[in-house]
Amino acid sequence: MPALPPTPPATHNAERACRRELQVRSRWLRFAPDVEQQFRQFLRQTQSDNFLACIVVGLVLWLGVVGWDVLRYREYFQGTAVESHYLLTIVPARLVSLLMLGGLMLAARRLPDHWLPAAGLATIAAYGICGYVTGYFYLLTGKGDAMALSILILMTVLLPCGMTLRQTLPVSMVLIAAYWTVAWQWLPSAQWVSFRATASLLMVCMGMMAFAAYLRERDARAQFLRHRLLDWEAAHDPLTGLANRRSFQRHFEICLAQAQREGATLMLAILDLDHFKLYNDHYGHKAGDRALQQVALVLGHYAARPMDLAIRLGGEEFGLLSYADDAQALRQRMQHLLAQLEGLQIIHAHSPTALWLTASIGIAQADASATTESLFLQADAQLYRAKRTGRNRVCGLELPVAQPGIKPVETTI
Ligand SMILES: Nc1nc2c(ncn2[C@@H]2O[C@H](COP(=O)(O)OP(=O)(O)OP(=O)(O)O)[C@@H](O)[C@H]2O)c(=O)[nH]1
Incomplete structure (x- = not known):
């Protein structure tokens, strides 16, 4: 009998791989490399509207905080020694984050899909750093609550941005670590009690959002695999796995x-x-x-x-x-x-x-x-x-x- 050519029929493999991933791997948020690549593409395509919505929400909230700042500035600091400090730190920080969020919003429609997560992460990191700078200033002047607000906004933007948990979690961790380090280095000891309370609350919030993001991504992965299976079933014969x-x-x-x-x-x-x-x-x-x-x-x-x-x-x-x-x-x-x-x-x-x-x-x-x-x-x-x-x-x-x-x-x- 002549020997079989070595290549196996790819269609059946694709279906089997999909079922295996659905049963076993979506809960670990990591597929086999080729399926993972397709999932990332699917995520970018299906989540680009969510991505934009999150950036818009972040921008609106951030504008609200800036407006509130201006009111407080006029009320508390105008004509005092703090005013120049305020103008030197908060105003540029707020401007940079506003420009970055606005820029990301405009770019979201034009950037190639594969650049969006990187641009989103860079903007969010810059946004977080601006939040610290202004928050630190508030703590120094006894207005620590504003810092919590800044970082809560950051988290609202950060987690639902159409990225995977593995992409967003390290950024959140780095921001939290930076938050503690900055405070530990520069915060007067009198401020530590209120800082610790705020920081602990933020870490709990971050943990809860990370868990919500895990559930969301697990569902997105299962939905992606079901899509693939349905596509496969519509195009193939179930008995033999050949094209229909x-x-x-x-x-x-x-x-x-x-x-x-x-x-x-x-x-x-x-x-x-x-x-x-x-x-x-x-x-x-x-x-x-x-x-x-x-x-x-x-x-x-x-x-x-x-x-x-x-x-x-x-x-x-x-x-x-x-x-x-x-x-x-x-x-x-x-x-x-x-x-x-x-x-x-x-x-x-x-x-x-x-x-x-x-x-x-x-x-x-x-x-x-x-x-x-x-x-x-x-x-x-x-x-x-x-x-x-x-x-x-x-x-x-x-x-x-x-x-x-x-x-x-x-x-x-
Ligand atoms: N087991 C099984 N049988 C099938 C399936 N689909 C069709 N058949 C059978 O295939 C047979 C086709 O028979 P015919 O069309 O008469 O052809 P044949 O007996 O192969 O005769 P020739 O083509 O002239 O050689 C029928 O008995 C169908 O029941 C299937 O999915 N599974």
Whole structure:
């Protein structure tokens, strides 16, 4: 028996990987690397509106705090020694954070998706530092409550920003650590009691928000996997894991357009099991299902190139769409496939034509005016020729094909 080509059928792997991730890994907030990459992309696409909403909320709250500051400034510090200190620290700090938040808001619509988390984190870090500078000033002047307010706003912006918990948590930790270090270094001891109370409250809040973010991200991960599974199920046959007729139609149209542009060949082979009704009648439906799965597994190995597609067309009928292949090479590969199926030695004692379960194959090549239906009808006609002339054979494209590919469509401008 000829050996199987090494590549496994990718479709079944994708489904299995998705189910495994759904059962096991979404709770740990980390998928296998390739799934993780797709999840990050999904998160950026689905969360970009949330991201913008959080920045807007942060900006509005921050404007409120600035307005409140101005009132307090006029009320308490105007004309005192503190005024120059105030103007030198708070005003630039507030301005920087306002500019950064405003800039991020404008950039959110234009920046490439993969830059958003980095830009968000940088802005939030700068925003936090500005919060400390102004908060520190308030503590010095006995208005410690404003610091808590600044950092609560920071957390409101920080956690729901469409980033993963692993991205946001280190930033929160660094900000908290900076908060304690700054206070420990520079705060007069008289301020420590009120500082400790505020800082402890902030840490509890941060912990609660981190837990909420964990729950949110876990749900987002499960939702992402369910999406992927639904997409997969809509495009594949559940018994064999091969592409279904619907995805064949979509893939065929893409391949046909590309073949016309590039002058490449596009061929369809239809494979139909021989006397499968007799097989089912004698060995039962379950054995029939198992046989179909074995055939699909072998067929899947013949669609290893990226544009090729193995399809379950329905019942005991399968298809192989082959892009940019040589007609005689495809015929040979199909002969090889029939030899492999015989090599499976699925006993079919009631077949009038062979000892084992066998198949017949019809092949057709698309021309420039081909549609799914026309190519399908041509391959089907060849399949019935194969059935009529004794089964367990390949029919179609017997003679070397004169033209190497589809003639590119001539476009008039
Ligand atoms: N086990 C199983 N059988 C199926 C499935 N889908 C279709 N079949 C069976 O496939 C058989 C197809 O039979 P026919 O269309 O008469 O073809 P055949 O017996 O293979 O005859 P030829 O094609 O002329 O060689 C029927 O018995 C269907 O019940 C399936 O998903 N599982």
